[in-house]
Amino acid sequence: MRSKRVIRRLGDWTPHDRRVRLDRLNAPVLSDAMAITPSDSSPAPPADWLTPDLDANIATLRDTLQKASDVVFRPLVVLGGKRACIVYVDGLSDMELVDAHVLESLIQAHSPAPDTPHPLAITHVEAAAEQVTTAGVKPVRTFSAAVESIIVELQVVLFLEGTETAIALNAGGGENRAISEPDAEAVVRGPREGFNESLRTSITLLRRRIRTPDLAIETMQLGTYTQTKVALCYIEGIADSEIVNEVRTRLKRIDTDSIIDTGYIEELIEDNPFSPFPQIQNTERPDVVASMLVEGRVAILADGSPFALIAPINFWGALQAAEDYYERFPIVNLIRWLRYLFMFIALYLPSLYVAITTFHQEMLPTKLLLSIAAAREVTPLPAIAECLLMEITFEALREAGIRLPKAVGSAISIVGALVIGQAAVEAGIVSAPMVIVVAITGIASFVIPRYSFTIAIRILRFGMIILGGTIGLFGIIAFTLAVIVHLASLRSIGVPYLMPASPLTKKNMRDVITRPPHWAMRWRPIETSKPNRQRQSNAMAPAQRMPRGKRRM
């Protein structure tokens, strides 16, 4: 209880204040003392200013960073005789770049002769800055700023003898995972790039797809210890500013010690944390993010996570895969309807089986009933227990399949197929129709393209089974109604979750029921793109594309 209250008080501070407190990184952040006396952003105390004495500066810095053994202090002589020192975090700077553009140019450069009229460089610092051939250069005047540059920004900081200003140089680099195709969202046709853990790379991938100055990328740092860079992306002029403001407010409200993955952010900003349905989409695909941005939605990327968050989303998007928009529309329509069908199967099939075989036997065709009756003749458990047993086993198998090392992964499928599929039926413990039902349900849950949505279906399926097995079809219908009521009240960043269907907006319903051809998708979703609804002109429709006379051909 106690810690909760503290966090709430911390939340009242502006993020700027929090960043200033960097010099106290090693102090317990959530201690009450800190919370009560927020440090102010007024001029830093004199002790924080850099001095002209290089040795003193380095000594102070060494003292501050004494625990961080991966910080490298490299003394050198530059500008023809001046002592200097560069400080950086080992392994996180591009050393080739530092060698070629910082060290080499500085060591070889000569000190500006005092009498030479120098047009630009006035101080040594500026002279040094001029010699350095990297892109980003920033002056640093305080110790805390220097520490932030080194530790948070991962810059190389150059201290010079005789000046009170150090230079922070962008030499970002270090090892990153290569850009690869996301496993969970593979496509047959479409781009195969995926985000990686570096925010810079991810934003590059995004910018490569949306080359407009209207693409807004607002960065902020979240997590008092991790200082994770988080980027809020949207397209100015399409995105509804109310939504953008709401997302920004919710992001700014986050005050926690760490943001390890965007999953943290999702849980901290979603509308209804207790709903099984995800209200924020996550994706590894830059093309998905780009298409969402041009629909007026907002994306959140974070350093250290390849998953971008997209909000607001609706229920129907869960059944739309990225590839739907890359393949030609007739087959996509059929596949989309297949997904709808299998979503219902994934949700209802086991519960319907249990309900019908224990309550409503008259609903089955006679021959089917007799087959099921024959199979159930030897099984010891009631249908509901059998169904729960099999479903839970299946969930365990799935979980085991994810966690197991790849080398042993095939063992799971053998155990699953042989032991549960065959042996259980042959031993007469589980009836064969139940195995079929569970298998079809399992396949159906993989048909849903969005993994986080499948989780909701999986959770609800168990509720359905229990209600279907205890009060029959009545229970299934009652639970369905409850789910529909819940969905209708659910919101994603304030936007109704069932949006084009409820409240009904006919223009956008087409992309829910079908996938219209691209030339017919004239309007952006109304819920996200209020300022700018028209996606394209109508001139690409077939009637406009071909002159009347030629259409006979």
Place this chain on the structure above:
Amino acid sequence: MWRRFATCVSIVASSLMCTGCWDSTEIDRLSIVTMTGVDVAEDGQSVLGSVQIARASELGTTGGGSPATSTGSAKAYLVESAEGPTEVEVMAKIRSSLPRKLFMGHRRVIVIGEDYARRGVGQLLDEIVRNPQSRLRTYVVVAFHEQAQKMLQVPSDLNRLPSDAVVELEQSGSVVAMDARRFAKQLTSHSDPYAMGIAMFTNEMSEASPEALTLENIAVFQRDKLVDWLQGEAAKGFLWISRDLRDDSETVTLPDNRGKVSVRLGSVRTSHHVKIVRGQPELNINLHAIFDINQNASRLNLLQPNQMDVVRKALQAKIQSQIASAMQQLQRDQADPLGVSNELFKYNPGLWRRLEPRWREVYAAMPIHYNIDINIRNAGLMSSSL
């Protein structure tokens, strides 16, 4: 929040513990009734009821291995009988002799013994309509000169359950498909119900079971009592006007020894109207049928319209005589399964009220006009016969 969650969890958990929830019944605790039969017991008063129960354990795969595919064996079902004052009483008696609950939801056929049918089926229909488990799509058949109980014991050569065989026969399109709903509807209207007769025949060639079931003859009721059977030509004639005929083929012998032509029924439309002539009702029966040539075993060239006319006329004469013989027998029996009285009641209620007390006599003496229109198509799909 936590309290609410805990409450929900405990409710769900305790509902899992409930084993006997309301009317939940596992399939393996049911005895699935596929066919029932009713007869008059030997004492002439009480009801002899029989049920045919599917033996699920014999019907599918049980614990591996291929499913039992043997047909024609009596192992796939068992027949239980009991006597009692009413049908419900009989069911209760059978129930008490079985370890499992009788499940009537899948009863597909009700066989009525001839003696029972002659005594009246009203109380049986009442039970069928009132029983919530009972399907109204259950087919009703009458055992032809036989006890229903016997019919339940006859195995089918092709189907594992005899009830499946009867259902398939009923759905074949060449007999009247009379189910309980239609039967009750006929009974509650002004007309009389009818049903297919079910009969045993001996099949010498079959090794598994020499006896088999077939649907033939039409049982004609007067109100709820069986009065007569339409057989042979008359049964066929009634089928023509009953609107149930979908699948049929006819062979006509042409006059003057010119051979035979077989035709296949394409479609048939039939209607009947009551026309009032000088205050008296007369019945018009219209039939329009389209046939394809099935086989030409004659010396005619069917591409010639005048030669085709010969076939048409012969076919027309044959069908008309079949219908006429059916109508004559129905008039003799004073039974009205066609619904002529309904027709009169709907379109001429004043006259119906006057005629109702002596309707049966009026019906028996009613003049009937036939208007049979036959069309034979597609003779030209082939050139003249070889």
